[in-house]
Amino acid sequence: MTAPTTGAVDAYTAAQAAQDDAVGHATRAFRVWRGADGAGAFHDYVADVDEGMVVLDAIQQIQASHANDLAVRWNCKAGKCGSCSAEINGKPKLMCMTRMDELPADEPVTVEPMRAFPHVRDLVTDVSWNFRVKPRIQPFTPRAPDAPDGTWRIAQEDVERVQEFRKCIECFLCQDVCHVLRDHQLHDEFVGPRYLVYVAALEMHPLDIADRTTELKDQFGLGYCNITKCCTTVCPEHITITDNAIIPLKERVVDRHYDPLRALVRLVRGPPKHDSRDTPGSKR
Numbered sequence: 001m002t003a004p005t006t007g008a009v010d011a012y013t014a015a016q017a018a019q020d021d022a023v024g025h026a027t028r029a030f031r032v033w034r035g036a037d038g039a040g041a042f043h044d045y046v047a048d049v050d051e052g053m054v055v056l057d058a059i060q061q062i063q064a065s066h067a068n069d070l071a072v073r074w075n076c077k078a079g080k081c082g083s084c085s086a087e088i089n090g091k092p093k094l095m096c097m098t099r100m101d102e103l104p105a106d107e108p109v110t111v112e113p114m115r116a117f118p119h120v121r122d123l124v125t126d127v128s129w130n131f132r133v134k135p136r137i138q139p140f141t142p143r144a145p146d147a148p149d150g151t152w153r154i155a156q157e158d159v160e161r162v163q164e165f166r167k168c169i170e171c172f173l174c175q176d177v178c179h180v181l182r183d184h185q186l187h188d189e190f191v192g193p194r195y196l197v198y199v200a201a202l203e204m205h206p207l208d209i210a211d212r213t214t215e216l217k218d219q220f221g222l223g224y225c226n227i228t229k230c231c232t233t234v235c236p237e238h239i240t241i242t243d244n245a246i247i248p249l250k251e252r253v254v255d256r257h258y259d260p261l262r263a264l265v266r267l268v269r270g271p272p273k274h275d276s277r278d279t280p281g282s283k284r
């Protein structure tokens with residue numbers, strides 16, 4: 001590998017295809033963000049690319065050959081730990097699950113840290129804010145067992161409703177893409193889509209009896225979400241964050257805090273735990 005100086009990458013990219021054809025392997029140009037504490041610049045590198053490689057492979061190759069001090073976070077290399085989140089060609093993605101052959105071959109691949117969180121160094125950001133959000137959410141609060149032997153009876157449909165939310169790997173790509181956090185930096189007022197998914201998993205759990213709608217309305221900033229669906233688009237676990245989690249939560253908040261008829265019914269009968277409109281895919 002060679003490391004062309006800044007500014008030479010475009011010329012290199014244009015020339016490399018013919019050269020790659022001649023020698024039977026591919027090289028790709030990269031622009032990787034280097035710097036600390038929010039300050040920095042793109043540095044240009046070139047990596048050898050073989051069939052099946054992902055962006056993380058190339059970053060590790062660059063780290064091994066050209067930039068031993070390049071800071072990059074990863075653990076599983078299997079799309080399950082959520083550590084290698086970055087912005088690849090400007091889009092929030094997992095580096096270990098982004099194949100080189102799905103990126104345009106005629107331009108450098110840019111790799112940057114997530115922007116919604118404080119920058120630490122190179123590709124690493126401080127995502128610890130996320131871990132401080134979770135304790136603010138009322139934990140799982142199961143109802144009393146249905147049978148004397150301490151077991152519950154649950155409809156399969158109710159079990160399946162929350163399964164999707166449990167796939168979250170806490171990569172925080174949805175948090176990164178959400179304009180409320182990314183552009184407006186409202187971290188004190190909005191918990192972000194990842195934690196709305198977490199609340200939805202608890203609120204729709206067939207055994208849970210806690211009511212988190214007051215917190216959703218007053219502390220978690222649910223009203224800031226304007227259903228742009230960007231979070232759903234970037235989720236590597238394909239969780240339908242907006243339609244299946246956020247919209248049903250918005251409906252619950254409206255029903256419980258702004259619908260006088262339902263408020264009267266609740267006063268008489270007690271709070272309903274499950275809402276027939278929580279059906280996955282509901283867009284109501």
Ligand code: SF4
Binds near residue numbers: 177
């Ligand atoms: S749908 Fe809501 S939570 Fe998701 S990215 Fe858009 S504003 Fe953020």
Ligand code: SF4
Binds near residue numbers: 169172173239
């Ligand atoms: S909901 Fe999806 S994008 Fe958001 S943290 Fe979980 S896995 Fe990542």
Ligand code: FES
Binds near residue numbers: 076079081082085095
């Ligand atoms: S290294 Fe674990 S998700 Fe990418």
